[in-house]
Amino acid sequence: MNWKVLSIKSIRFFKVGRILKDKLHSSWMFVSFIIVLLLPFLLGIGLFLKSNLIIKEESLLQLLFSSQWHPMKGEFGFLPFIISSLWVTVLSILICGPICLFSAIHLTHYAKRGMLKIMHPVIDILAGIPSVIYGVWGIILIVPFISRLGASLGHPNSGYTILTGAIVLSVMIIPFILNILIEVINTVPQELEEASLSLGATKWETIKKVILKKSFPGIISAFGLGISRAFGETIAVLMVVGNVVKIPKGVFQPGYPLPSLIANNYGEMLSIPMYDSALMFAALILFVVVTAFNIGSRYLIIYSERRI
């Protein structure tokens, strides 16, 4: 055999081996990517199949808009839970939104640089505290405070109210929102700030008209993430919100958000017919709302990015 031919053959073989490896590795990555991609769909489909029973039994409209919750009689109206969830979420964002935004602006544009270095560990600590601890803190501090506040405002209450839940929740989501906000505002190039200043703008005008505008898509995604977290947060809210099945008429009334419903009853009340399916339906609502919210804020991000 000719040596030259042999060596060419072995080179070919070697090459084929490398190409094979290349294909193999890229297919691994593709499979992992597909798994991640499919997860939410699998979750959604699973929840849907499990709650299918109750959706078939009663109309979707009935389930979503009836406030009659009598599982023993087979009546499942989710409105009180949905309204409670909305109350708590919206209120918590209203409480922490301005705080997060202003402290992010302060940290990135007014405070000394060292402050950011101090703030980062603080934020990480806040984010890392288990939610049950926030719940306990809520019971010890916020519940009596709200009880007294309500009484002085003419709304006597036990302290276990929508407002209590919202306050605890807002403290819990501050680190997540703040972290992203700082990141987002910091990525606005300094040259843009200089451009605005050199046109005679003051610092505040620059922040308001240029920096916040430029980081608007990022700000939306920060709050989007915060809202998604708030909507699904369970334990801490459950501990302070009162858990009374009634449509809350004000912030000093107790509520019963969807996650609390699931956490309180799953595994205990399952002897009641349809209850299992009803809780799955609650989970499905959570899932759909959070997903819809994510998609909505993504759309808003893309839309506003196109405008700047």
Added chain:
Amino acid sequence: MINGTKIKVEHLNLHIGKEHILKDINLVIPEKQLTVILGPSGCGKTTLLKSFNRLTDLNPDVKISGHIFNGDEDILHPKTEITQLRKKMGLLSQSPYPLPMSIFDNITYGLKISGRRKKKFLIRRVENYLRQVSLWEEVKDRLKDPASALSIGQQQRLCLARGLAVDPEIILADEPTSALDPVSSKDIEEMFLKLKQRYTIVVVTHILRQARRIADYVIFMYLGEVIEHGPAEQIFEHPQHEMTKAYLKGAYN
């Protein structure tokens, strides 16, 4: 060739932290001419330029001493009204940074800040300044589009127009063509040559050929010091200092 003096710098020293960036700078910038600050990268050209409109204030580590006079007004004096000062100096940065708004709003941004809000006035101004930078024909049908949709060269001309719109006395340009293609660079250079009849222009560059093309007056800097400054012909034809000669021969490039 030198008429009046527009800016006069006396004993300017600037430190960032412990680093001595600008060392005892003394120079004059002639009025309504094109002055080029020339020198290799990292010699403090940009810092000098930014101290003219006090953008150096943005960095809290900067310590600055000495005087920069614009007429009788000491720019570095702590009581100088900084927004008024900056309005007198249009800034053009290395690559264009259009404000996150429409083409129209980019031009009117400075005007609106100074309280000019009449729609008719603004529309006239926008056309006027866009014409001055030869951008009007290209964008007149899409003034409401975001400025970021323009090409880089167009963006840089927009940034120039935006600076002109606040009616400055001085245009500060920090390597304004370094991100642009040759055609857009030429556009900008030609605009400068036109604009210097009405404005004092200071251009920072490290490109020798560009300096030769456009400069009336040259300031040569090296490692934070002004080595030599004078009218362009004098610097280019009869440089006094060894370092200037070496740079002109291309030793540092």
